[in-house]
Amino acid sequence: MKVLVCISNVPDTTTKINFNDDKTVFNATGVQFIINPYDEIALTRALELTEAQGGTVTVINIGDPSTDVTIRKALAIGATDAVRINSVARDAFFVATQIAAYAKDQGFDLILTGRESIDYNGAQVASLLGEMLDLPSISILKSLQIEGGTATLEREIEGGKEVITCPLPLVASASEGMAEPRIPNMRGIMSARTKPLTVVEPVEVPNFQHIIKFEKPESRGQVKLVNADEVNKLVDLLHSEAKAI
Amino acid sequence: MSVLIYAENSKGKLKKSSFEAASYAYSVANMLNTDAYAISIGEVSNEELEKLAKYGIKKILTVNTAQMHSFVNQAYASVIAEAAKSLSSDVVVLSATFSGKALAPRLAVKLQAAYVDGAISLPTNDASFTVRKGAFSGKAFADVSMSVANKVIAINPNSFPIAENAQPAVVEAFAPSVKDTDFRTIVKEIIQAVDKVSLPEAEIVVSAGRGLKGPENWGMIEELADLLGAATACSKPVSDAHWRPHSEHVGQTGIAVSPNLYIAIGISGAIQHLAGVSSSKVIVVINKDPEAPFFKAADYGIVGDAFEVVPKLIAAVKEFKATHA
Numbered sequence: 001m002k003v004l005v006c007i008s009n010v011p012d013t014t015t016k017i018n019f020n021d022d023k024t025v026f027n028a029t030g031v032q033f034i035i036n037p038y039d040e041i042a043l044t045r046a047l048e049l050t051e052a053q054g055g056t057v058t059v060i061n062i063g064d065p066s067t068d069v070t071i072r073k074a075l076a077i078g079a080t081d082a083v084r085i086n087s088v089a090r091d092a093f094f095v096a097t098q099i100a101a102y103a104k105d106q107g108f109d110l111i112l113t114g115r116e117s118i119d120y121n122g123a124q125v126a127s128l129l130g131e132m133l134d135l136p137s138i139s140i141l142k143s144l145q146i147e148g149g150t151a152t153l154e155r156e157i158e159g160g161k162e163v164i165t166c167p168l169p170l171v172a173s174a175s176e177g178m179a180e181p182r183i184p185n186m187r188g189i190m191s192a193r194t195k196p197l198t199v200v201e202p203v204e205v206p207n208f209q210h211i212i213k214f215e216k217p218e219s220r221g222q223v224k225l226v227n228a229d230e231v232n233k234l235v236d237l238l239h240s241e242a243k244a245i
Numbered sequence: 246m247s248v249l250i251y252a253e254n255s256k257g258k259l260k261k262s263s264f265e266a267a268s269y270a271y272s273v274a275n276m277l278n279t280d281a282y283a284i285s286i287g288e289v290s291n292e293e294l295e296k297l298a299k300y301g302i303k304k305i306l307t308v309n310t311a312q313m314h315s316f317v318n319q320a321y322a323s324v325i326a327e328a329a330k331s332l333s334s335d336v337v338v339l340s341a342t343f344s345g346k347a348l349a350p351r352l353a354v355k356l357q358a359a360y361v362d363g364a365i366s367l368p369t370n371d372a373s374f375t376v377r378k379g380a381f382s383g384k385a386f387a388d389v390s391m392s393v394a395n396k397v398i399a400i401n402p403n404s405f406p407i408a409e410n411a412q413p414a415v416v417e418a419f420a421p422s423v424k425d426t427d428f429r430t431i432v433k434e435i436i437q438a439v440d441k442v443s444l445p446e447a448e449i450v451v452s453a454g455r456g457l458k459g460p461e462n463w464g465m466i467e468e469l470a471d472l473l474g475a476a477t478a479c480s481k482p483v484s485d486a487h488w489r490p491h492s493e494h495v496g497q498t499g500i501a502v503s504p505n506l507y508i509a510i511g512i513s514g515a516i517q518h519l520a521g522v523s524s525s526k527v528i529v530v531i532n533k534d535p536e537a538p539f540f541k542a543a544d545y546g547i548v549g550d551a552f553e554v555v556p557k558l559i560a561a562v563k564e565f566k567a568t569h570a
């Protein structure tokens with residue numbers, strides 16, 4: 001089985017978010033970057049499947065050379081090889097177009113993404129790829145099994161889940177519960193250095209939209225504390241002042 | 246030119262988020278001097294669909310064939326794209342539900358449209374057609390300009406009030422030309438708790454963390470949630486320890502929620518937790534540690550032991566309900 005896992009290079013979850021002075025660009029100075037947490041889950045599940053059934057796991061990232069650190073981490077976790085499309089990731093449509101252009105003649109049986117990137121939170125790339133490659137796409141998986149060329153998947157829905165079957169090839173996005181992310185060990189880290197990382201130049205992509213400004217949410221005022229012995233007061237405030245109940 | 250909504254249903258009933266989408270689309274249509282239409286896919290009665298007229302929808306297309314009764318994002322995207330073309334809709338609005346998010350990007354590719362997911366504002370009334378959305382997991386907003394003719398907007402559930410703009414509407418059957426390859430995924434089973442309020446759409450969320458000590462103590466959390474008509478949620482360590490299902494985990498790596506009221510009990514307020522809940526309108530924190538970071542992100546707080554405060558809160562809500570029935 002040939003699996004492609006898409007990995008996004010995102011600010012660490014503890015990052016305080018700042019922008020440049022005119023609020024048009026995210027200020028990455030001093031920011032620690034990590035593999036998008038959902039992509040780690042996707043990668044781990046891909047490794048579990050190929051270890052059990054045979055096959056390879058390629059990771060792909062759209063990024064400039066600075067993302068090689070994150071790509072090497074994915075190789076250390078266990079990916080077979082890696083591809084970097086040499087360009088700043090402009091937006092989800094741009095990213096998906098690059099991945100589709102690369103993947104279209106590679107014969108992947110399975111393409112996995114994370115449910116969303118924790119920076120721009122688009123939750124788009126899996127469905128975009130499905131459409132661009134004319135493949136089925138299933139978003140927000142809770143589980144993924146593969147047997148004899150058919151996948152059985154559980155997809156999250158409001159208040160529950162859907163059980164779906166689908167023939168390979170397909171695209172799907174991973175979420176929590178699907179696998180426990182692996183931590184690279186020393187052997188993995190050593191071997192990652194020599195695993196192939198191919199750099200590919202990007203294709204041209206039209207621009208349909210762009211971010212014109214960022215803003216940070218206003219902070220809430222001072223918290224109103226209610227005494228633990230006067231819980232009725234909280235209910236009154238929630239009703240008459242906050243109009244929340 | 247027109248505005249089209251995808252009116253999503255759950256077991257034959259239109260979802261509340263579909264009425265939000267209708268109200269949003271009506272405002273956009275007004276701004277563009279045009280009309281708002283809807284497309285429904287699945288087993289929904291015409292009588293149910295006529296409810297959309299109350300929120301300003303003038304024409305409702307319905308696709309109610311057996312083949313379309315279960316959700317397949319690829320097929321649904323094909324149908325909506327075809328409806329948008331036949332109605333010359335250049336703006337398509339839907340709700341960013343699980344299914345909405347799974348189909349909207351496919352729809353955008355088919356329509357060669359700009360796409361904003363999780364919109365929290367109406368578009369600006371100018372050529373830039375700028376819509377605001379959350380970014381960096383609730384830590385910022387991004388204003389996105391949609392600079393091409395066709396646009397697809399998935400609005401955040403609970404972010405727009407439902408507004409009545411009643412007018413007469415017609416319901417028409419629509420016969421799309423779907424392909425076999427649209428139906429490669431097959432839904433085998435749907436496992437859904439029907440009596441539970443769904444977390445992303447809930448107006449009130451009662452959430453609890455590691456401060457509750459163990460899964461056996463969730464009875465009072467569920468009782469409070471039931472009383473308030475709320476959904477239950479939890480912090481990540483709680484679902485990691487399997488005290489609660491993963492589907493209840495909110496935060497940066499879980500579900501992002503924006504209810505009217507978020508009640509956090511025994512949760513410290515880590516940055517990753519706040520990321521998923523900070524767009525809630527009102528936040529109440531109950532924590533025994535006055536230094537818990539969550540108090541800095543809250544509107545109301547009680548410093549106290551959850552095992553004492555929550556039973557009192559349950560009693561107080563019961564009393565409130567008895568006097569405000």
Ligand SMILES: Cc1cc2nc3c(=O)[nH]c(=O)nc-3n(C[C@H](O)[C@H](O)[C@H](O)COP(=O)(O)OP(=O)(O)OC[C@H]3O[C@@H](n4cnc5c(N)ncnc54)[C@H](O)[C@@H]3O)c2cc1C
Nearest residue numbers: 006008062089091092113114116117120121122123124125
């Ligand atoms: C300096 C810089 C500036 C950026 N500015 C913007 C901007 O202004 N607007 C914007 O939308 N994005 C911007 N990005 C790109 C952003 O990091 C994402 O790669 C891209 O937007 C997709 O995010 P999404 O939330 O829409 O993706 P989602 O659809 O949420 O991502 C889902 C999945 O797609 C895959 N994926 C996402 N991104 C990549 C990638 N780059 N390579 C491989 N797989 C990927 C992952 O599997 C991920 O889990 C910028 C990136 C950099 C480095």
Ligand SMILES: Cc1cc2nc3c(=O)[nH]c(=O)nc-3n(C[C@H](O)[C@H](O)[C@H](O)COP(=O)(O)OP(=O)(O)OC[C@H]3O[C@@H](n4cnc5c(N)ncnc54)[C@H](O)[C@@H]3O)c2cc1C
Nearest residue numbers: 454455456480481496497498511512513517518533534551
């Ligand atoms: C990559 C990454 C992603 C993450 N994503 C998320 C996420 O999406 N969501 C999330 O929630 N976390 C996330 N986390 C974890 C996060 O950093 C915190 O560890 C977590 O939110 C803490 O959960 P908690 O508040 O339940 O537990 P704790 O931090 O242990 O807090 C428990 C709180 O309960 C209080 N308490 C104890 N006993 C009582 C009592 N009897 N009565 C009242 N109060 C009491 C304590 O004072 C304390 O404040 C993530 C972490 C990482 C590294």
